[in-house]
Amino acid sequence: MSSGFSIGLNALQTNAGAIEVASKNIAASNVVGFKSSEFLFQEALSRSMQPAQGGRFAPTGSGGLTRRDYAAGSSRYSASPLDMSINGDGMFTLSLAKDNVTVDTSYFTRNGQFLTDKNGYIVNSSGLYLVGYQPNENLDAVTDQLGPMKEPPSPMAAKATSEANLAINLDARKEVISTDVALDNQYPDTFSHVTQLSVYDTVGKQHTISMYFQKISSREFDVYVNVDGQVFAEVPIDGTAQVRVNMPNSDTVFSDQPPVPVARFTFDKGLLVNIGSPGTEYVSSASGNLDLSFSLTPPDKDKPLDPSLVLDDPSRFKVSFVGSTSFASSFEVKSSDQDGYGAGSLTGMTIDDTGTVRGQFTNGKTVVAGQLLLATFRGLGGLKEVSANIYQGTDQSGVALVGTGSSSIFGQVRSNSLEEANTDMAQELVKLMVQQRNYQANAQSIRAQMETLTTTIDVTR
Numbered sequence: 001m002s003s004g005f006s007i008g009l010n011a012l013q014t015n016a017g018a019i020e021v022a023s024k025n026i027a028a029s030n031v032v033g034f035k036s037s038e039f040l041f042q043e044a045l046s047r048s049m050q051p052a053q054g055g056r057f058a059p060t061g062s063g064g065l066t067r068r069d070y071a072a073g074s075s076r077y078s079a080s081p082l083d084m085s086i087n088g089d090g091m092f093t094l095s096l097a098k099d100n101v102t103v104d105t106s107y108f109t110r111n112g113q114f115l116t117d118k119n120g121y122i123v124n125s126s127g128l129y130l131v132g133y134q135p136n137e138n139l140d141a142v143t144d145q146l147g148p149m150k151e152p153p154s155p156m157a158a159k160a161t162s163e164a165n166l167a168i169n170l171d172a173r174k175e176v177i178s179t180d181v182a183l184d185n186q187y188p189d190t191f192s193h194v195t196q197l198s199v200y201d202t203v204g205k206q207h208t209i210s211m212y213f214q215k216i217s218s219r220e221f222d223v224y225v226n227v228d229g230q231v232f233a234e235v236p237i238d239g240t241a242q243v244r245v246n247m248p249n250s251d252t253v254f255s256d257q258p259p260v261p262v263a264r265f266t267f268d269k270g271l272l273v274n275i276g277s278p279g280t281e282y283v284s285s286a287s288g289n290l291d292l293s294f295s296l297t298p299p300d301k302d303k304p305l306d307p308s309l310v311l312d313d314p315s316r317f318k319v320s321f322v323g324s325t326s327f328a329s330s331f332e333v334k335s336s337d338q339d340g341y342g343a344g345s346l347t348g349m350t351i352d353d354t355g356t357v358r359g360q361f362t363n364g365k366t367v368v369a370g371q372l373l374l375a376t377f378r379g380l381g382g383l384k385e386v387s388a389n390i391y392q393g394t395d396q397s398g399v400a401l402v403g404t405g406s407s408s409i410f411g412q413v414r415s416n417s418l419e420e421a422n423t424d425m426a427q428e429l430v431k432l433m434v435q436q437r438n439y440q441a442n443a444q445s446i447r448a449q450m451e452t453l454t455t456t457i458d459v460t461r
Contacts, residue, residue: 011442018435021066025428033073033085033110033389034421036428037066070380072110073422075414081349082122084112085419088411090374090403094128094390101131101146103400104393108375110419111389122149122357126387132355132370133404139367142356152359152369154346158204160315161340166197167323169332172270174215182258183212183224190214192221193331197338201296202313204342204363209294209319214261219268219326222261222278227296228309232259239263239277240293240316263292267326275321292319341365353412355405374410375400 021039028034075085086092091108095101098121107128114130117123122130129148136143139152174192184190193213198206212224225233225241233241241262261278266288274288282288298311323334344363351357355372377383382396393400405413 009446012439012446015435015439015442017065019432019439022428022432022435025423026425026432028388029421029423029425029428031111031389031421032113033419034423035068035070035110035389036421036423037068040065040067067381068383068385069422071422073420075417075419078416078418080115081351081415082114082116083416083418084114084351084372085414085417086110086112086374086405086411087414088409089376090405090410091376091391093131093373093375093400093402094124095131095148096128098129098148101129101148103146103373103375103402106131106375106400107386107390107392108383108400109390112418116151120151122151126390128390130372132357132372135368135370139369141368142371146373147370149357149370149372151349152346152367154344154359154361156341156344156346156361156363156365156367158200158202158343159340160202161199161317161338164197164199164317164319164336164338166195166319166321166336167334168193168195168321169324169329169334170213170215170221170265170267170326171331172218172267172326172328176217177214179216179222181214183214184258185210185212185226191224195331195333197319197336199315199317199338200340200342201311201315205309205312206342207296207309207311207315213265216264219266220282221265221267221326223263223265223292224259225262225294226259228306230306230309233262233294235260236262236277237295239289240295242295242297244297244299265321265324265326270325270327272321272324272326290320290322290324292321293317294319351413351415353406353414355413371404372413373402374405374413375402376409377401 018039021037025036072087084092091110092112093103094107094109095105096107109124111124114122114124117127124130131146132149133142134145134147135141170193177190177192181190185194191212192215195211197209197211199209200206207228210226210229212226213221214224215221225243227233227243231243233243236242263275264278264280265272266274266276266282268284272290274282275290275292276282294317296311296315298314342363344361344365346359347362348360349357349369350360351372355374357369357371359367359369361367377393377397377400379397382394382398383391384394386392403410405411
């Protein structure tokens, strides 16, 4: 008869464990990335009823008799770019410390809610650091070194222009302009085309280089250079256009002397074949020069026309005209770029499907801040839950398999997205009702045992 009580009590304890697991699944149904658990009722009950020494039954309770479901939950939109979900088997890697980050000492989660702390590190709500591959010194790629993810440094320092590229098409149908006609930017009939190129000095000030093209023959154009609308370049020295950004001698943009060409573009069959000194004839060779060098010098004594545009330091840079042509079609700037930029402040971060984190700045530049490290395990069921929704590897789970987004089985990283809990609410409610009924039924069995025992005692009186 005592065994009947043990069976009933163990059954009550087992059903109570099942109710506890279902209740937890329901309670955590709104937790981001939560993975529901299934109570192994048969396993728990059979363990509790195994014979022990003395012929008694040994109840074990419900601890450790659950199986976690790692199936992905549905995703929902989030306004924060640091909120992420993973479309695959990967998990985010977390670290308790900033230094000496290794996979063996890391933690793992599917909860992709992150934010930045006061030092710019990307952390979760518990303060654990998001782990990833660190950026290189130029902030344009990632290395193989692991560490905590951090927003890029701000503000970004300015960079002076050192090289530029400008590919244009000069209309071959334009009329030839006599070399006796002095170029005047107030009169369009004194030049054939004009284009601008923006460059930066050492402190990040932007300057505009205006280039005026004057067609002097069927296949030659002389080039005149003006900086910030203040002064035209002087006679080039060693093939370098020399410009001192100062106030002209007269009240207009021009000095008393008309501007002089700084280079001559020569074309052959519509293709640019040489950039030479003005007034010299190009002699055909295997290859010609297609670059134009500039030297800009701040004013030494004269007041500039616009002080805000004055150079802070001398500036030298080279412009390549590779790809320029002179076909019988309209003037066109086919491509234009340069490597300088002004100072900028961080405005936000973006994360692509590979987990690469980039910082965006007010100067239009984008830099790489790192790439997320994703992980998964062959034995997911062996993971140890060390806190809410955060797991640690064990001998049962095996070593972590690591990689990056959009590679192998790890899946794509989705920014501005969060993974909802994978709890099936309807199924959990049904389980709860079934376990409640089973609990009542087992309680009735104990009551029956009590009544039987009472009857037995009454008989002996």
